[in-house]
Amino acid sequence: MIPVAIVGGGPIGLVSSILLSLNGIEHVVFEQYPDTSIHPKACGLNQATVEIFHHIGIEEEFAKHRAPFDSVSATAWYTSLGKDSIEIARREAWGAGQRSQEYQRNSPAHYSILAQIRLEPILKRRALALNPKGLRYQTKVLSVREEDDSVILLVRTKDGAEEEVRAQYVLGADGGRGFAQSIGIEWEGKRDIVDMMTVHFKAELEAVHPDKSVFLSWLINPTMRGSLGSGYLYHIGGYFPRREANSEWVFAFPRLPEDPKTFEREDTIKRIRRSLGIPNLDIDLLSISHWSVNAIVAECYRSKGGRIFLVGDAAHRIPPWGALGANSGIQDAFNLIWKLVFALRSSNPKSFDGLLDTYEFERQPIARRIASNSLSNMLNHGNVMDTALGISADEACVEDNLEAVRAFTDPDHPQHINKRDAVKKAAADLDLEFNAPGIEIGWFYPSADINNEGDKTRHDGQVLEDGNFDIMNYHPSTIPGHNLPHAWLKKGDKDTSTRYLIRLDSFVLLANSSQWSPAQNKLIHVEVIDGQEGWTDRDGEWSRLCGVGPDGAALVRPDGIVAWRAHEWTPGAIRLLPTILSDILKHGLHEV
Numbered sequence: 001m002i003p004v005a006i007v008g009g010g011p012i013g014l015v016s017s018i019l020l021s022l023n024g025i026e027h028v029v030f031e032q033y034p035d036t037s038i039h040p041k042a043c044g045l046n047q048a049t050v051e052i053f054h055h056i057g058i059e060e061e062f063a064k065h066r067a068p069f070d071s072v073s074a075t076a077w078y079t080s081l082g083k084d085s086i087e088i089a090r091r092e093a094w095g096a097g098q099r100s101q102e103y104q105r106n107s108p109a110h111y112s113i114l115a116q117i118r119l120e121p122i123l124k125r126r127a128l129a130l131n132p133k134g135l136r137y138q139t140k141v142l143s144v145r146e147e148d149d150s151v152i153l154l155v156r157t158k159d160g161a162e163e164e165v166r167a168q169y170v171l172g173a174d175g176g177r178g179f180a181q182s183i184g185i186e187w188e189g190k191r192d193i194v195d196m197m198t199v200h201f202k203a204e205l206e207a208v209h210p211d212k213s214v215f216l217s218w219l220i221n222p223t224m225r226g227s228l229g230s231g232y233l234y235h236i237g238g239y240f241p242r243r244e245a246n247s248e249w250v251f252a253f254p255r256l257p258e259d260p261k262t263f264e265r266e267d268t269i270k271r272i273r274r275s276l277g278i279p280n281l282d283i284d285l286l287s288i289s290h291w292s293v294n295a296i297v298a299e300c301y302r303s304k305g306g307r308i309f310l311v312g313d314a315a316h317r318i319p320p321w322g323a324l325g326a327n328s329g330i331q332d333a334f335n336l337i338w339k340l341v342f343a344l345r346s347s348n349p350k351s352f353d354g355l356l357d358t359y360e361f362e363r364q365p366i367a368r369r370i371a372s373n374s375l376s377n378m379l380n381h382g383n384v385m386d387t388a389l390g391i392s393a394d395e396a397c398v399e400d401n402l403e404a405v406r407a408f409t410d411p412d413h414p415q416h417i418n419k420r421d422a423v424k425k426a427a428a429d430l431d432l433e434f435n436a437p438g439i440e441i442g443w444f445y446p447s448a449d450i451n452n453e454g455d456k457t458r459h460d461g462q463v464l465e466d467g468n469f470d471i472m473n474y475h476p477s478t479i480p481g482h483n484l485p486h487a488w489l490k491k492g493d494k495d496t497s498t499r500y501l502i503r504l505d506s507f508v509l510l511a512n513s514s515q516w517s518p519a520q521n522k523l524i525h526v527e528v529i530d531g532q533e534g535w536t537d538r539d540g541e542w543s544r545l546c547g548v549g550p551d552g553a554a555l556v557r558p559d560g561i562v563a564w565r566a567h568e569w570t571p572g573a574i575r576l577l578p579t580i581l582s583d584i585l586k587h588g589l590h591e592v
Contacts, residue, residue: 001166002028003344005153007141008173010037011116012312012329014123016171018056019337021130022504025344028165029127030155032140036120039287040200040236040250043115044094044323046440048483049330050109051499051560058126059109065122065240067113072215073097075434077385077427079405080221080277081208081233086409088220088389089427090211093434105541106437106474107486108497113215115236115250116326144170144183146305168349169307169340173329176313180298183308189296189371193319194378195255196291199268202248202284205235205276218381219275222401226391227381229256230275248286251275255290263288293319293378295371301360306353309336316367321377322433324370327440332363338504338558342585354587362445370439373471377433384429388422390415432471438462441483442474445561448481460547478547478554478562484510487541489529496535498542501527502560507581513551515569519577524555555580 004020006013009031020027045053045066053059073096077088094111095103103111128135138158145152151170156162172179180187209217219230231253237243251272260267269283294317301310312329319325336359343352386393390404407415408423442462446454454460460477464470476485487498502508509519509526514534520526528534529542537543548554551569554562555577563584566573 001150001168002026003168004028004171004340005030005151005165005167005169006171006173007144007153007179008171008175008177008312008314009033009124009135009137010173010175010312011042011120011123011326012175012333013171013173014120014127015052015056015330016173016311016333016337017127017134018058018123018130019333019504020341021127021134022056023337023341025341027131027134028167029135030139030141030153031135031137034138034158036124037117039117039198039289040248041116042119042320042323042326043113043234043236043250044327045112045114045119046323046327047095047103047107047109047111047437048441049327050112051107052330052334054109054500055502055504056126058122061122061125062112062114062119065114065118065238067215067235067237067239068243069096069110070213071235071239071243072113072213074211074213075216075218076211076214077218077220078210080219080275081205081210081217082277082279084277085210086405087210088408089385089423090214091427091431091434093215095435095437096213099435103437105486106441106476108488108499111440118236118238141174144179144308146183146303146307148305151305151307168344169309171336172308172310172314173312173333174314176317179314180310183303185303185310186299187296187317188299189294189368190375191292191294191296191317193293193295193375196252196293197255197263197268197271198250198252198289198291199272200236200248200250200286200288201272202286203281205233205249205281206247208278218385220386220389220391221275221277222391222405223398224275225256225393225395226386226389226401228254228386228393231271233276263290293375295319295375297364297367297371301364302357306356309340309356309359311336315363316371318367318371319374319378321381322370322374322436322439324374324439328363328367328370331366332359334559335359335363335561341505341558351586355585358445358447361447365446366443369443369469373432373439377430380430380432384426385423388426389419436471437474438469439471440474442470444477444479444483445481448561448563449479451480454479454481476545478545478565480562480564482562484554484556484560484562485541485545487545488538489535489542490538491535495538499560502556502558504558506558507563508556509553509577510546510556511553511569512546512548513553513569515551516553516574519574521578523581524577557584 004027006029075093076090079086140156143154153165217233220226221230224230297316311332343349407413408419461475549568552567555564
């Protein structure tokens with residue numbers, strides 16, 4: 001019997017595989033397709049995800065392939081990209097420009113852009129290097145049957161043969177292709193909201209695009225119902241070893257009632273040319289995908305028998321406005337795998353059921369929040385920017401739409417100033433999608449704050465006075481349940497981040513005094529930040545953010561989440577630490 005079987009070899013399945021391998025856990029990955037994805041899919045990778053890439057050993061290769069920062073530092077709205085193109089608004093985005101220092105304070109990693117078709121091969125190479133026989137492509141899982149002591153998977157191999165595989169635990173990471181329903185788990189939320197088409201193509205657009213720093217170009221063509229009918233465009237490289245002039249692009253657009261039921265090659269090319277306003281654009285189509293916008297979350301993340309877990313799109317389908325779907329899925333895996341590892345290393349894995357239950361308690365509320373936020377981002381494009389400009393989605397309002405654009409561009413028009421001000425405000429409102437570190441890295445797990453330390457300070461500001469979560473801003477905190485804050489440390493000639501001191505195989509105690517050193521054992525690694533024999537607080541940030549006294553300490557989980565903290569050192573606290581850790585591992589929490 002194999003300890004873990006993973007159903008699905010996309011980014012979440014591959015990250016899960018790498019994490020298991022790094023912890024020495026035998027496992028297998030079943031992927032029904034012959035290789036990695038052929039359609040671009042997810043692109044934006046936030047700071048929390050890139051930190052994970054550091055921990056799994058792909059950060060250096062990933063950095064070679066991601067988009068140059070100066071080519072993805074802004075987003076903009078245009079009427080088209082042709083000779084009559086008008087720029088409506090432009091915003092710096094993803095930590096560029098005025099907010100760059102804020103993003104640098106938040107994390108040692110950069111927000112990055114890399115299409116899934118380029119990320120997956122990097123993950124695959126790493127997964128294969130660690131587990132050469134563990135990735136089984138062209139192997140489809142036909143059924144899953146959960147028993148008391150295992151899960152039995154019926155799989156069809158690439159030569160058509162069927163075999164049964166028995167595993168202690170199974171991860172459903174099939175990208176939402178029906179795994180949840182196959183084990184009796186239903187979806188909650190809004191589904192089939194909008195029918196979308198995504199087209200991957202090659203074209204010489206570099207020379208005609210008005211701004212080389214813009215990654216996402218939102219089109220509001222007044223003759224095509226504005227945002228509703230126009231679509232959006234972004235480049236995906238390749239960027240390594242250099243970006244070619246005839247590079248690759250993705251164009252996405254909603255299907256309208258008058259559109260053909262099936263977009264054939266010529267229909268698709270015609271639609272791209274019309275939206276971009278470039279009637280003779282030479283287009284080489286690479287792939288076309290039809291999909292529906294969903295904002296749904298699985299009703300539970302763990303099967304009734306407790307041996308099957310859902311991760312990534314198998315657990316939540318997030319609208320892509322905000323680039324939180326793949327990021328959340330990778331962060332799901334980072335939350336779950338260490339808990340599975342500790343259970344599998346135990347002589348009695350069932351004793352870790354409480355810890356494994358916390359996967360759902362912690363991650364499901366995050367998915368619900370980002371699904372709602374991403375759906376709002378999608379709706380805001382039409383409701384906010386088009387409304388500010390005065391563009392209507394009514395097919396009969398083309399002349400009125402053209403007049404609205406004339407008013408926006410003509411300084412002598414009586415509505416010119418009002419429209420300019422309204423568009424400026426709309427662009428600022430849409431920052432919830434393009435500059436929102438609160439929802440990207442500020443999420444935390446209230447259930448882990450068992451002593452309710454966060455109630456006194458509204459979780460150090462991450463919860464607003466009205467009780468809502470602060471989506472826009474990240475408030476670093478060491479309250480249990482929060483991500484360990486980033487601060488630069490120095491020892492000798494080595495600089496590192498507190499975020500990079502976490503360990504995949506054990507807890508880390510970040511201690512402001514060497515008095516905590518005796519706490520070190522096989523499950524707790526002690527890192528001293530005292531400016532003497534240990535690490536030096538290079539810029540004074542750790543002292544500002546650690547939330548404990550000059551001889552206090554913070555205990556950090558393998559996924560970088562603060563599990564417990566002591567405001568000061570006492571002999572009693574250090575004696576109590578093994579009991580605290582035991583409670584965390586067996587129940588997922590500790591109460592003092």
